[in-house]
Amino acid sequence: MSVTLRDAQHLCWKNFSKINDRLDPERGKGWTPFVMVTDLLEEAGEVASAVKGLEGFKPPEKPKTKEMLATELSDLLYIIFVLAEHYGIELEEAFLQTVNDYVLRFVK
Numbered sequence: 001m002s003v004t005l006r007d008a009q010h011l012c013w014k015n016f017s018k019i020n021d022r023l024d025p026e027r028g029k030g031w032t033p034f035v036m037v038t039d040l041l042e043e044a045g046e047v048a049s050a051v052k053g054l055e056g057f058k059p060p061e062k063p064k065t066k067e068m069l070a071t072e073l074s075d076l077l078y079i080i081f082v083l084a085e086h087y088g089i090e091l092e093e094a095f096l097q098t099v100n101d102y103v104l105r106f107v108k
């Protein structure tokens, strides 16, 4: 399956909204941007843990794999898309601008 960043962002938001709408009454509260950011930081920590394990800085009895890293990177991307959509940001445009900025800055 191939999707654009825009499609992926909208898909994440659609799924997030569906889940949040279902769970809100049970929890008695919805996910605010604050909770989204704490989730983003939590997922970033899980990415760090996976990389730390892959690089041999975690106990060997709890090995990390590339598949685990892929999952954590995907978790992180998911919440980044959700946060962007919450604020009405089209991340695809911003991302392409960022890539262009890096090229202009470092590739001359």
Ligand SMILES: [Mg+2]
Pocket (backbone or CB within 6 Å): 043, 046, 071, 072, 075
């Ligand atoms: Mg995770």
